[in-house]
Amino acid sequence: MTAAEVSEAAQEIEKLLALHPKGFDLSLDRITRLLAALGNPERRLPPVIHVAGTNGKGSATAFSRAILEAAGYSVHVHTSPHLVNWHERYRLGARGGKGRLVSDPVLADAVRRVAAANAGQKVTVFELLTAVTFLLFAEHPADVAIIEVGLGGRYDATNVIARPACSVIMPISLDHQAYLGDRVELIAAEKAGIMKRGCPVVIGHQEEDGARDVLVETAERLGCPTSVYGQDFMAHEEYGRLIYQDEGGLADLPLPRLPGRHQYANAAAAIRAVRAAGFEVPEAAIEKGLASVEWPGRLQRLAGGKLSHHGPAGAEIWIDGGHNPGAGQVIAEAMAGFEEREPRPLFLIIGMINTKDPVGYFQAFLDLAEQVFTVPIHGSDAGLDPVALAADAASAGFETNATSSVAEALGLIAELTQEDPVPPRILIGGSLYLVGNVLAENGTPPQ
Missing domain, CATH: 3.90.190.20 (Mur ligase, C-terminal domain)
Known part of the structure; x- marks a missing residue:
């Protein structure tokens, strides 16, 4: 992607930044109005794996994508924030291969259409960019979309997905206290807001018992089929290999390509999530995914x-x-x-x-x-x-x-x-x- 190509979408987004608030104003009213003006593209998505958490959500997203692509699925991925270019937030799935970051003309066009649909009404830039996600993912066919929460969960702009294939809550700790609360239990309650009644939930490794208890209680109250790390699935290193276990048995896998012992639990959550979402992922695909996963800017x-x-x-x-x-x-x-x-x-x-x-x-x-x-x-x-x-x-x-x-x-x-x-x-x-x-x-x- 050349500097000239990058600039077209970037210039459109800079126009939005000049007109609308850059920060967060947690509410679903504005994004719901905007999506309705666009014809509700969020209702035309492939099955969605929705990922929240204070830490590890990016890694879980990367592992899930790598495993699904290794199994032959086309995978859309939304992450935020970006590191260098806005395009990093939107990866469009490709049949039988790795997805690619959205091209500049396609992104610029989507941004312009979202801005036109908004018609100058009050909205945050993150909400506009989230609407771009749903528009792009609805208009480009794929087998699955992995959508990462921006901030919190309950009132995050991504939380308009009525029936996710799986909601994933990764480790929770204190962060964004001004928006989410000053105790992990309060933050957990906000992130649990992405759970939907009767839809599968995967709860990743939680250091804080209080956070895990809030997540489990919420999932039970909503009647969600729930998988909890350390109880229903787990992973550990043994003789230089990753041993993963769930109700289906043991899997002897290569250690994840992403460094750090914390990635064992993150990889386990991803394996459990893609299975809970209903995707067939043979062990060979999991092995290939763990060995090929990429997540820029994280170790x-x-x-x-x-x-x-x-x-x-x-x-x-x-x-x-x-x-x-x-x-x-x-x-x-x-x-x-x-x-x-x-x-x-x-x-x-x-x-x-x-x-x-x-x-x-x-x-x-x-x-x-x-x-x-x-x-x-x-x-x-x-x-x-x-x-x-x-x-x-x-x-x-x-x-x-x-x-x-x-x-x-x-x-x-x-x-x-x-x-x-x-x-x-x-x-x-x-x-x-x-x-x-x-x-x-x-x-x-x-x-």
Whole structure:
């Protein structure tokens, strides 16, 4: 996709951003009105797997897509936010092969039609872009659509699907408290809002008993066939293999291509979800899906590119968009696993927005990372000043250094470690916006 092609859809969306609120205003009234003006495309979708959760929903979406495509199904996928280009939010299924990001002319046309149908009425940009999802997915045939919730669940703009083939709730932790509540039970109740009476529900691994109890109670009240991780399905590593189990028996599978032990439970939820949704997925397709799955910006290793050259020679550079304490814990666990296999000094390069809990995020890396470098985020008005973020890292117990860019931070780490016998391991993260900045500057956007 050339820069000129990208710009057509981007220009149409920029027009919307200039006219309508960019943030969230949780309600279903506006999206319902808009979809009616479009002829209710949400009623003409293929079977939908609807995915919510604080952490892991993107991974569950990626695993589900990879498994279904390996089994020969054509799969539409909606995710948000994007990392570099708006097109990443819309992947259109292809018969007998991998789906592709929507082409620029098709996306630009859909955006224009949605804007025209809205006729200037009050609406948020996320609602407009969600309407684009339903329009695209209704007009392009596919066997299944995987739709990721934007924020929460109950009043998220995606929650107009009357009869999902399966609702999936991934791990829940504190995030977006201003919108969803300040206790995991309240957040779980919001995310449980995507469950529909009598429709299958898969509940992924929940660290918090309170969250799991709310989800199970809601599913039971709605009469949903329910599968709960650790009770009805589970997965663990054994001799370098992933052992998955549900009522159908055991499956001996390859470890997921996505790194980190937390991905075992995410993969298990995806396997259970596609089965609960009624799709036939032979074990060979699951094996192929786990081995081929891709999820940009989540524990993704930068193997080259313009930006990586600023770092130390031989450094291992990872990026991850996780941005809350729960995500910090699973990312830190993954880094600890890398350390066990191949010891290297770990440095953090972090940028965050002002709605997050920086201290809680940083605390997950205590006794693991040597130093924190903070950076600004481009493209978000909510980015924390690097000096303020460095103060948060210091209060969590780290030696810190506020810098003006990721390139500068990488250069400083190169200077610090130039005499070290082992090149360092570097994690760049704290925000999906920052990860998008890095992928764009590195010249390696998602495809």
